[in-house]
Amino acid sequence: xxxxxxxxxxxxxxxxxxxxxxxxxxxxxxxxxxxxxxxxxxxxxxxxxxxxxxxxxxxxxxxxxxxxxxxxxxxxxxxxxxxxxxxxxxxxxxxxxxxxxxxxxxxxxxxxxxxxxxxxxxxxxxxxxxxxxxxxxxxxxxxxxxxxxxxxxxx
Numbered sequence: 031x032x033x034x035x036x037x038x039x040x041x042x043x044x045x046x047x048x049x050x051x052x053x054x055x056x057x058x059x060x061x062x063x064x065x066x067x068x069x070x071x072x073x074x075x076x077x078x079x080x081x082x083x084x085x086x087x088x089x090x091x092x093x094x095x096x097x098x099x100x101x102x103x104x105x106x107x108x109x110x111x112x113x114x115x116x117x118x119x120x121x122x123x124x125x126x127x128x129x130x131x132x133x134x135x136x137x138x139x140x141x142x143x144x145x146x147x148x149x150x151x152x153x154x155x156x157x158x159x160x161x162x163x164x165x166x167x168x169x170x171x172x173x174x175x176x177x178x179x180x181x182x183x184x185x
Contacts (some may be wrong), residue, residue: 034084037077038067048081049145049152052111056141056154061086064152066121066145076123078143090123096137096168102157104144112146112153119148126168136165 033043047065054061061080069075074095080086093100100122104114114120123143127136139162145152 033065033079033081035067035077035079036085036087037069037079041067046150049150051152051154053153055143056156058086075126078123078125089126089128090143091126091137091168093122093124093137093139093142096124096166097139100139100162102142102159102162104155108144108153108155112144112151113149114144114146115148119146121145121147124166127165132169133167135168136163137168138164139166140164 031043031045032040034040043065048063049065051062051064053059058080061083063081064078065081067077067079069077069089074091076090076092078088078090104112121144123145124137124139125141125143127138129135140160141154141156141164143152143154
């Protein structure tokens with residue numbers, strides 16, 4: 031089937047590449063079908079492209095490319111919803127937020143996307159663990175000091 035994408039124009043995909051998000055994503059509840067496309071060869075980034083909206087695409091990255099020991103628990107209900115039977119079937123992605131300055135580009139570590147690759151089911155979860163940052167700088171030098179710690183926000 032042909033698919034129009036934001037970043038690659040028209041491409042050919044197979045039905046079995048489509049990942050179904052039963053509840054959509056927070057803020058995009060009606061977007062339920064996505065495919066994963068490599069950003070470029072040898073790039074750690076993956077485009078999560080909506081099947082039904084060519085303009086809706088997220089740049090994502092596997093957290094292992096950003097930090098070590100990124101661990102969290104998935105609720106029993108979420109495991110059931112995503113039909114997870116083995117950890118080997120899971121792909122975890124974090125959404126990247128692009129900025130004008132390279133050092134301001136961030137990853138959302140506190141709301142990972144969980145994909146059951148075997149069953150082609152996905153969902154985004156909001157972690158109860160508040161140690162992971164919503165705006166983790168992926169290129170900034172300060173990340174080496176305290177890589178996964180939550181942003182200090184002064185108000």
